[in-house]
Structures are given as structure tokens and as C-alpha cells.
Amino acid sequence: MPIILENVSFSYSRKTPLETLALRDINLRIEKGEFVGILGEKGAGKSTLTKLFNGILKPETGTIRVDGLDPSLRETKRRIGMVFQQTADQLFCKTVYEEIAFGPLNFGYSKKETEEMVYEAIEAVALDQSELSRDPFSLSGGEMQRVALASALALRPDYLVLDEPITGLDPAGKKDILETLKRVKEKGTAIITVTHNLKGFFPLLERIVLIREGRIIFQGSRESYLEKGFEPLPPIASMMKELRARGLPVDTAVFTVEEALKEVLRLKSTHGTENNGN
Numbered sequence: 001m002p003i004i005l006e007n008v009s010f011s012y013s014r015k016t017p018l019e020t021l022a023l024r025d026i027n028l029r030i031e032k033g034e035f036v037g038i039l040g041e042k043g044a045g046k047s048t049l050t051k052l053f054n055g056i057l058k059p060e061t062g063t064i065r066v067d068g069l070d071p072s073l074r075e076t077k078r079r080i081g082m083v084f085q086q087t088a089d090q091l092f093c094k095t096v097y098e099e100i101a102f103g104p105l106n107f108g109y110s111k112k113e114t115e116e117m118v119y120e121a122i123e124a125v126a127l128d129q130s131e132l133s134r135d136p137f138s139l140s141g142g143e144m145q146r147v148a149l150a151s152a153l154a155l156r157p158d159y160l161v162l163d164e165p166i167t168g169l170d171p172a173g174k175k176d177i178l179e180t181l182k183r184v185k186e187k188g189t190a191i192i193t194v195t196h197n198l199k200g201f202f203p204l205l206e207r208i209v210l211i212r213e214g215r216i217i218f219q220g221s222r223e224s225y226l227e228k229g230f231e232p233l234p235p236i237a238s239m240m241k242e243l244r245a246r247g248l249p250v251d252t253a254v255f256t257v258e259e260a261l262k263e264v265l266r267l268k269s270t271h272g273t274e275n276n277g278n
């Protein structure tokens, strides 16, 4: 069963002079196993939306159901793994092991079951067993991100919700996280990620939800997102758009460097043939 939001609105500091309407009339359905990207400018309402999925925030109007359940139920929280934007704020235990084991122990799994879950989670994020005794705060940004991911995965969630998971990481760290997310998705977990960093991420997104000023202004495939000319664009699509604007009839529905290269070579060979004919 999916996550379904119907006519959801949310305001901060409700009924005070500081009231801010962050989301309005959101209708959204996220299926199991999907890889969805939530895009939008700063302040659009992306983080607020993710916090509604597992009941951290409650809608002011409208309804949310996760596999038919209310998001604030304990069972729902088990089904949705969350990794927040400031990963360090999410870590609070003395060792990596305790950090990852926290969820399963808190949900009443035995020590033995918890151990199995911890090992399964570190395998999913390619974290070495030798890291388990380390202090999470002694880790690099990329390693901390992997520990946060492992903690979210330990309870074997059906949905993994991420807020800017690769922001602030070095290129190697970004690559690691993207590889990890690919593996997690292959195992059937839905991934819902807020990102403004489309480089590397764009080819993974099966569906895009674009938010502007608290409203969903687009939801659909990558192809249709590019076709409709929405921003932000991944760097490779920006480049193809620029080439097209300069008169080269390239296909702009290109998601990877390899595809772009193929497209440019295809064009070169077509032009080459035309030139030969002239």
C-alpha cells in the first residue's frame, strides 16, 4: 500500500501573529518501491512535507495515510526511516553500534535480533564492522551520513525519507551515498528524497515532485519535467538546453554524461554526413 496525502495543508505558529502557511492543498501518492525526488527552492515547503510523512508534524487540514495507517502511530514510524538535513543532530549515542541498534531495541527486538539488524544495516550502507565501536562524532561527513542511513534502515523500513542526503559531502562521499541508495532501492525500499543537488541524483529519480510556495506545481517523470522546462535542472540537462539554444538540435532529455556524449557524437556524425554532402 502507498503513502497517500489528501488535501493536506500545514502552518507553523498557527493562530499567532507569526503564522506561516508552509504547505497548501497537497495531494500526493507515493507507491512502495518508488524513487521520488522532492524539488523546490529554499522555503518552498520540502522539509515540512517530509516531516508530515512520519507524524513529526501533523496536518492542519487534510489526511495522510501510510499503508492505510495514521502517521503518528508507532507502527507507522517503524515503516518510515528518516534521515534529516543536519545528520550530526540525529546522532546521539556513544558508539556507532549503539546508534544503529537504538531503533530496534526501542521497538522491543531482542539483543540477538538487534545485532542481526545492525549487521544487515551496515552491510546495506557498506560500513565496515570495525567502525561499530567508533564514536559517531569522530566520523567524517560521509561516514556520519552512512551511520544515519544505517540507523534509518535498521528497522527494515518500507520507505526511506531523506532530506538533502548528499549536501556538504565531498565527491567520493556523494558517490558512496548514491551507490548505497541504488542498492537500498533495488531491495524494494521506496526512497523519497529532498534534494537541490541534482548532479548524480537525477538519473535515479523515477518521479519528481516540484513544490513552489507550498504547493505542488508539478509531479511526473524526469522526461516530462525536462520537457516542461522546469528548474532546477541537472547540470547535464542545462548544458544540453544551452546547446539547443545555440542552434544545435540535441535531444534535451538526457540524464547522464554518457548519454550526453552519445547524443553529441550522434549529432556530429549527422552533421559530418551533411557536410560531406555539401
Ligand SMILES: Nc1ncnc2c1ncn2[C@@H]1O[C@H](COP(=O)(O)OP(=O)(O)OP(=O)(O)O)[C@@H](O)[C@H]1O
Pocket: 012, 013, 020, 021, 022, 040, 041, 042, 043, 044, 045, 046, 047, 048, 049
Ligand atoms: N520551525 C518553523 N517555524 C516557523 N516557520 C517555519 C519553520 N520551519 C519552516 N518554516 C517556514 O515554512 C516554510 C517552508 O519551510 P521548509 O523548511 O519546509 O522549506 P524547504 O523547501 O525545506 O526549504 P530549504 O530548502 O531552505 O530547507 C518557509 O516559509 C519557512 O520559513
